[in-house]
Amino acid sequence: MRFALPFVLLSALLLAQNPKPSAPSVVNPSPQDANAKKARLLLDQMIDALGGPAYLSYQDMYREGRTHRFYQGRPAGVGGTFFHYWRWPDKERTEYFAQHDWVVIFTGDQGYDTTFRGTRLVDPEDLAQHIQRRDHSLEVVLRGWLQGPGTSLFYEGAALVDQKPVEKVSIINSKNDSVTLYIDTYGHLPVKKTYLVRDPVSRERDEEGELFDHYRLVQGIMTPFNIVRYHNGETTGQLFLKKVQYNLGASDALFTPPPLHYDRTKK
Numbered sequence: 001m002r003f004a005l006p007f008v009l010l011s012a013l014l015l016a017q018n019p020k021p022s023a024p025s026v027v028n029p030s031p032q033d034a035n036a037k038k039a040r041l042l043l044d045q046m047i048d049a050l051g052g053p054a055y056l057s058y059q060d061m062y063r064e065g066r067t068h069r070f071y072q073g074r075p076a077g078v079g080g081t082f083f084h085y086w087r088w089p090d091k092e093r094t095e096y097f098a099q100h101d102w103v104v105i106f107t108g109d110q111g112y113d114t115t116f117r118g119t120r121l122v123d124p125e126d127l128a129q130h131i132q133r134r135d136h137s138l139e140v141v142l143r144g145w146l147q148g149p150g151t152s153l154f155y156e157g158a159a160l161v162d163q164k165p166v167e168k169v170s171i172i173n174s175k176n177d178s179v180t181l182y183i184d185t186y187g188h189l190p191v192k193k194t195y196l197v198r199d200p201v202s203r204e205r206d207e208e209g210e211l212f213d214h215y216r217l218v219q220g221i222m223t224p225f226n227i228v229r230y231h232n233g234e235t236t237g238q239l240f241l242k243k244v245q246y247n248l249g250a251s252d253a254l255f256t257p258p259p260l261h262y263d264r265t266k267k
Contacts, residue, residue, distance in 0.1 A: 039153035039169045042183050047142060049188035051221040056143060058221065060087040060250040065225075065241035082239075088143075090134060091255040105257045106130055112257035120262035128200075132208065136195045141171060141179050150174030158185070161192045162211070189215055189222055207232050219246045 047055065063086075068079035083100065085093040090109075096102040103114040104122065109131060111122030122130070134140065145151050156168035159182065166182040182192035194209040208231055212224035225241040 035155050036153045038155040042155065042167050042169050042188075043142075043146070043153070043171075043181075045188040046181070046183050046190055049222060050190075054220040055222075058088075058219075058246045060085070060246070060248055062086075062243075062245045062248055062250070063239075063241050064243045065239060068238045068240075069236070085250050085254050087250045087255065088139065091250075092130075092134075093254050105255055106134075107255050107257075112260075114258055118261040119258045120260065132197055136177075136179055136193075136208070138190065138193065141181075145171055145173045145179075148174060156180065162213075164191055166191050209233075216244075218244050221246060 063084045065082065066079045067082050080096055081098050083095040090107065092106045094104045096104075101116060105112045105114070106122070106127075109127075111127045111130060113120055113122050121127075151174065152172045154170040154172070156170055159166050159168055161182050165185040167185055168180060168182055170178055170180045172178040177195075179193060179195045181190050182194075183189070184191050190212055192209060192211050194207055196205045196207055198204070199206050209229070211228040211230075212226075213228075214226040215222045215224050217223070223241075223244050225244070227239040227241075228235060229237040
């Protein structure tokens with residue numbers, strides 16, 4: 001029995017040096033992480049619904065249809081025919097009327113307006129509005145913002161848009177600029193997009209938005225054929241498309257404006 005005590009002490013020493021492994025602790029994700037994952041899942045579903053790689057990789061687009069302007073929420077005039085060319089990331093050309101006799105070209109941060117009087121620079125206010133729309137477009141947000149460092153995603157909950165159940169997701173880039181997307185709960189396509197800009201005169205924050213409807217599959221890409229634009233909840237314009245094509249190989253010549261010259265004597 002005189003050996004029992006040393007044996008017990010030795011066993012206790014060995015156990016102290018080699019403790020029994022404990023079960024791994026379960027770390028619950030934070031509410032912020034779970035929220036961001038929900039937002040990312042909804043965005044991935046939306047991109048897949050739009051066409052996945054086909055949507056994210058198309059390089060140019062051609063659209064034609066009719067455009068209608070609104071004043072104080074009501075139609076102003078009968079609308080007009082337009083023919084629109086777009087090339088990633090920042091080139092656009094729009095020809096108006098059946099005779100294509102009014103052409104507006106945007107390339108980079110410059111805009112050019114051509115009529116029978118000649119070519120002049122686009123009005124600065126119209127240019128600023130164009131750049132705002134371009135920088136908050138779905139293409140820029142999904143191809144640029146989502147891939148950039150410092151972008152945050154937030155799931156904002158469920159809502160209704162035009163009687164459609166939607167899920168709201170906000171995307172905030174590294175410059176603290178944000179876009180909110182309203183994604184169809186069942187079809188996963190974007191129904192609405194909003195973003196805030198500061199009015200240069202009043203310094204108030206204005207809400208700009210677009211509604212997307214009447215989707216059709218074109219070359220593997222789900223395309224809205226009815227687009228409504230609004231400002232602070234008031235409709236400002238509407239596009240009715242009748243033809244859309246992708247990846248036409250739009251040439252540089254389409255986006256090269258004529259030399260600047262504007263004859264104010266012509267009426």
